[in-house]
Amino acid sequence: MLMSDELLYKAFLEEHRLGLFEYLGQGVFRPIGKPPSFLTAILGAHAANAPTLRLGDQMPFIDNFIADAEEFWNLRSAGHAESGAWIEKGEDGREHALEASAVWLAGRKVLLIQNPQGRYDERVQVLQTARDSLLEHEKLLREIQKKEILLHCIVHDLSQPLTAIRGSLSLLKLQAMAPEFKEVLEIAERQSEKQETMIRGILEAFSAELAAQQAVEKDPSKAPDMARCAQKTLEAFQTTFRERGSLIALSPELDLASQWCVSGEESRVLRIFGNLVENALRHSPIGSVVTLGAIDDGNFVIGFVDDEGPGLPEDATAARLFDLFAKGKGERAGKAGLGLYFCKITVERWGGTIGCENRAPVGARFWFRLPRASVHST
Amino acid sequence: MIQKKVCMLGSFAVGKTSLVRRFVESIFSDAYLTTVGVKIDKKQLHVDGNDVTLMLWDIYGEDEFQKLRMSYLRGASGFLLVVDGTRRATLDKALSIKEEADKTLGPVRAVIVLNKCDLAEEWEIDPEKENELAGRGWSVVRTSAKTGQGVEEVFTTLALAMLRK
Numbered sequence A: 001m002l003m004s005d006e007l008l009y010k011a012f013l014e015e016h017r018l019g020l021f022e023y024l025g026q027g028v029f030r031p032i033g034k035p036p037s038f039l040t041a042i043l044g045a046h047a048a049n050a051p052t053l054r055l056g057d058q059m060p061f062i063d064n065f066i067a068d069a070e071e072f073w074n075l076r077s078a079g080h081a082e083s084g085a086w087i088e089k090g091e092d093g094r095e096h097a098l099e100a101s102a103v104w105l106a107g108r109k110v111l112l113i114q115n116p117q118g119r120y121d122e123r124v125q126v127l128q129t130a131r132d133s134l135l136e137h138e139k140l141l142r143e144i145q146k147k148e149i150l151l152h153c154i155v156h157d158l159s160q161p162l163t164a165i166r167g168s169l170s171l172l173k174l175q176a177m178a179p180e181f182k183e184v185l186e187i188a189e190r191q192s193e194k195q196e197t198m199i200r201g202i203l204e205a206f207s208a209e210l211a212a213q214q215a216v217e218k219d220p221s222k223a224p225d226m227a228r229c230a231q232k233t234l235e236a237f238q239t240t241f242r243e244r245g246s247l248i249a250l251s252p253e254l255d256l257a258s259q260w261c262v263s264g265e266e267s268r269v270l271r272i273f274g275n276l277v278e279n280a281l282r283h284s285p286i287g288s289v290v291t292l293g294a295i296d297d298g299n300f301v302i303g304f305v306d307d308e309g310p311g312l313p314e315d316a317t318a319a320r321l322f323d324l325f326a327k328g329k330g331e332r333a334g335k336a337g338l339g340l341y342f343c344k345i346t347v348e349r350w351g352g353t354i355g356c357e358n359r360a361p362v363g364a365r366f367w368f369r370l371p372r373a374s375v376h377s378t
Numbered sequence B: 001m002i003q004k005k006v007c008m009l010g011s012f013a014v015g016k017t018s019l020v021r022r023f024v025e026s027i028f029s030d031a032y033l034t035t036v037g038v039k040i041d042k043k044q045l046h047v048d049g050n051d052v053t054l055m056l057w058d059i060y061g062e063d064e065f066q067k068l069r070m071s072y073l074r075g076a077s078g079f080l081l082v083v084d085g086t087r088r089a090t091l092d093k094a095l096s097i098k099e100e101a102d103k104t105l106g107p108v109r110a111v112i113v114l115n116k117c118d119l120a121e122e123w124e125i126d127p128e129k130e131n132e133l134a135g136r137g138w139s140v141v142r143t144s145a146k147t148g149q150g151v152e153e154v155f156t157t158l159a160l161a162m163l164r165k
Helices: A005-015 A036-043 A046-051 A059-075 A117-174 A181-212 A227-245 A268-284 A339-349 B016-026 B088-104 B128-134 B153-162
Strands: A018-027 A030-032 A081-089 A095-105 A109-113 A249-251 A289-297 A300-306 A352-358 A364-371 B002-010 B036-046 B052-061 B080-085 B109-116 B139-142
Touching: A018 A059, A030 B088, A036 A046, A036 A095, A036 A339, A059 A081, A059 A095, A059 A109, A059 B036, A095 A117, A109 B088, A117 A181, A117 A268, A117 A339, A227 A249, A227 A268, A227 A289, A227 A300, A227 B088, A268 A289, A268 A339, A268 A364, A289 B128, A339 A352, A339 A364, A339 B153, B002 B088, B002 B139, B002 B153, B016 B036, B016 B052, B016 B080, B036 B153, B052 B153, B080 B088, B088 B109, B088 B139, B109 B153, B128 B139
Parallel strands: A081 B036, A249 A289, B002 B052, B002 B080, B080 B109, B109 B139
Antiparallel strands: A018 A030, A018 A109, A081 A095, A095 A109, A289 A300, A300 A364, A352 A364, B036 B052
């Protein structure tokens, strides 16, 4: 026996998990046909079977969407207005993902409520994966920064004194001394050599791991663009500056259309710009401007951050400011003195240089110079 | 009964859903489950001699995959701008969302929530920055959805501010 049209329509709505309501105004709706089971679970059997109902009473999200829907209906335009997804809990405690659309159907204002659960779950899964990856990437960058700092501590703070100790032991060895002292000296030499080997082993282990984690982008088409990085940094910091009553701007001479690709990796170039901008902001008076830019320097590109602060401290040298734990002085000192140090070791690893200088009449310029991508990749 | 709409705003994975769950259901889970769309919860409070129902709009975190629809904020009496204290960039994002929201709706009561304060070792927000925000008249509260620290306080602070407006 063939199904009646009414039953067929009901089966269609149930199959497509779709509820249709005619809008009567003032937040009141009339169900067109019997609402499907997922809506009955949310609205309750009594409300779902009523001749008219205020959907917003059970679903506050709909109350908010009615304003957009009314705007659409008043325009009498083709197509539909979409609400975006929202979640409702049914009487059974289960969560249902819903989407609403406002449409014109046969001269009536109609609201469609759909439960696209499968599509929604897929979307959640894709976004979950993407965001997990982003978080993992951010975490990895922080870890790499910590490891690099540790690595350089080992190089500079442990290796250098050891070299001096070994040199002194060699000098002592040239002196005439009693055999028992000579034996002690040989023990000291062997132990210092052992220590040097151990340090070298740690360094090699770290270097291999770091090299694997952060290979420089060799493909010039994927290399970071210094000017674009300056622009992205500006966008990231714009609000912070505005909130503080200061300005951040791109240098008017910067031509974004030019070729600014450099050796390195974009997220780290952004971090370098970010660290330099944070440093500039810390030293800038309210109402002043911090300017970002890039300069063509033959086979290199120079990225810079200019501020209008008091300039470099009198006793400061560029080398000292970029040292580990160089925090500056006074209340505007940095957090731990790691930011500029990180910039230095990253830039130097990519074959670049970093520095700072006073500007006339006021302020300071912090700059970093990196090889152009095409030059580095050969 | 007074009813107020409160929007939870901020980047993804800052803990908006966890704060709502901790506040409404006293539950916390370490697993990060991304929010797609909007979820609305209710919680009743007794504040300053008034019974208030907070309608908590937990709105997906904004990023390159999902842009915030300003129409969701319509009718809101207050915002919680949630920041992950271990990710400095989420503070800039929160401030930029607030700026956008102010442009659309005019000034609305807001509290900056520096969440995940149990992760002290990884904290990235300078005390200097916190003081600067507070100095500009912002309410800044440190919370941990994990331990519950500051959670009741932050919702109560906002409820009070909305009632006294």
